[in-house]
Amino acid sequence: MTFYSTPNYSEYLHEWLKRGRNWHIEYEGYLSNHITHNWIALDAAGANHKKMQWWEDTYTKKATNKATKATKTTGKITISAANKLEAPRNNPIDYTEITDTNWLNNLQSIRIAFPLYRDFFDKKIAELGLSACLNRYYPALSEGMAGAALHATIHLGWAVDVESADMAAEGLAYMATAFQPLATGSIHTKHQLWSPDAPSPIQALKQILNDDRIPQLTETADSLSKTQDYKKLNRGSFQQRLITFDNPGQPMSLFLNEVVTLRLPDMGHDLTTAIEELSVIAASALLGSNNEFFILHGLTSLHAVLCVLPHLDENAQRNALGYWFRALVATIIIQGSPGMKDTLALLEKWNANEGNEKASxxxxxxxxxxxxxxxxxxxxDSLDEHVPKAVYVLKRWAEWQSFSSASNDLYAKAARNMVAANASGEVQDNLRFSKRLSKASQDNRRRYD
Known part of the structure; x- marks a missing residue:
């Protein structure tokens, strides 16, 4: 299988990424720290030291006083008020050491064991090397990649892409402590992640979105997430809605195991065609939903998964893609299927292209x-890192050279839509979110991560 090549990152990028450990992986309870992700996107754009430092100052709110003064004199908001990182945390209790004997027993430990998991994976990466470490531990962790709104998956995959051991250990630790399966455990009905005989991903998504049960699933997940048991989790409204899909006996988990199976070729066959179709689904969903926030996470997390795949065996590769597809479907449902009619129209158009436009x-x-x-x-210059991150991923897919011109056209359209609100080329405002967000999203407009 041919995977896309890594860009020529600058020699000083790793020094910036090491600084990411100056702050905890989360802040304000459950929001995810994105500072290193955007350093990668900025570096790929050729950003200099001044720009990289600007991003650190912006994201950590070191420039808060200066920004407040500017706001009073100009009337313009110059610093995003949503981001305020926190110092690394110490365990509030004496927690057991993480070892090869017990590491699986402590998954989903409500973040308490994050520093210990990070120390564990620091040692394992040093001992085994990054690739062997991923081959050993990622397959089990990939089942829970939906945790933290896919941000743990993003953190790890983006680290692997640039071969940052510091960031990768954090990503593995975050995947362990934010671990969130979606109806794949032994307590659930039998499920099948992937099969060579399943409908194509595009056809499967069409069947899923046209299922009469979808509106009721969205409503049930929303109402259940507001009950006391879920509110006590304090994971944020999105994650609490997503967690309902792992509740045995609920219609959401039953739906996943009845309907969601990803078509992938059997072992020994190339995955590139299937990967192209998944990237087209992610780009179409982003464009069709007019940049809906959590749909965007589906795009940046698929890039992350693809960065890890070369380090896995064939079965683990297929399982990882199956877990990602399941997480994307659940995300679309709990967000109220935003803009999915437009998404399906884009997919139908892509699917209909013949000849040179579909030639790989x-x-x-x-x-x-x-x-x-x-x-x-x-x-x-965007104050919201999701803007450069999304365009960066679309650019990487366009450069793969294994995909078709029809796919490249779609990636370009999605990128244009991301920056269309700022035709001058300056993106000073936050990401232009869709006006078609689900009601559940509107209720928590900036409590997203």
């Missing part, structure tokens, strides 16, 4: 490469 191995021209770089550069 499309290579970008020099003019197209320059356009992608300029588009990514135009996002680097």
């Amino acid at each position: 191995g499309y290579q970008l021209s020099d003019e197209q490469k320059a356009w992608w770089l300029q588009t990514l550069k135009s996002t680097t």
Whole structure:
């Protein structure tokens, strides 16, 4: 299988990523720390030290006083008020050491064991090397990749892409402590993650979204997440809704195990065609939903999973893609299927293309490469890191050279829509969220992560 190559990151990127450990992986209870993710996107855009430092100052609110003063004189908000990182945390209790004997027993430990898991994976990466460590531990962790709104998966995959051991150990630890399966445990009805005989991913998504049960599943997940048992989890409204899909006997988990099976070729066959279709689904959903926040996480997390796949055996690769697809479907449902009619129309159009437009191995021209770089550069002043992150992923997929021109056209349309509100090339405002967000999302508009 041919995976896309890594960009030429700068020699000083790893020094910035090491600084990520100056802050905890979460803040304000359950929001995810994105500081390192955007350093990667900025570096890929050719950002200099000044720009990288600007992002640190912006994201950590070191410039709060200066920003407040500017707001009074200009009337413009210059610093996002949502982000305030926290210092690394110490365990509030004497927690057991994480070892190879008990590491699986302590999954989903409500974040309490994060520093111990990070220390454990620091040692394992040093002992085994990053690739062997991923091969050993990622397959079990991938079952819970939906945890923390997919941010643990994102943190790890983006670290693997740039070969940052510091960030990768954090990502593995975060996947362990935020571990959230979706109706795949032994207490659930029998499930099948993937099969060569399942409908194509696009056809499967069409069947899922047209299922008459979807509106009721959305409502049930929302109402159940507001009961006292779920509110006590204090994971945020999105994650609490997602967790309902792992509740045995509830219609959400039964639906996943009845309907959601990802078609993938059997062992020994190349995955590139299936991966292209999944990337097209992620890009179409982002575009069709007009940049709905959690749909965007589906796109950036798929990139993360693809970065890890080369380090896994064939079965683990297929399981990881199956877990991702299941998480995307659950996300779409609990968000009220935002813009999915438009998404399905985009997928139908892509699926209908024949001949040269669907021929694989499309290579970008020099003019197209320059356009992608300029588009990514135009996002680097954004106060919301999701803007450059999404454009960066779309750019990476466009550069894969194993996909079709039809796919590349779709990636470009999604990128244009991401920056369309700022035609001047300056993206000073936060991500232009969809007006078609689910009611559950609107109720918690900036409590998303």
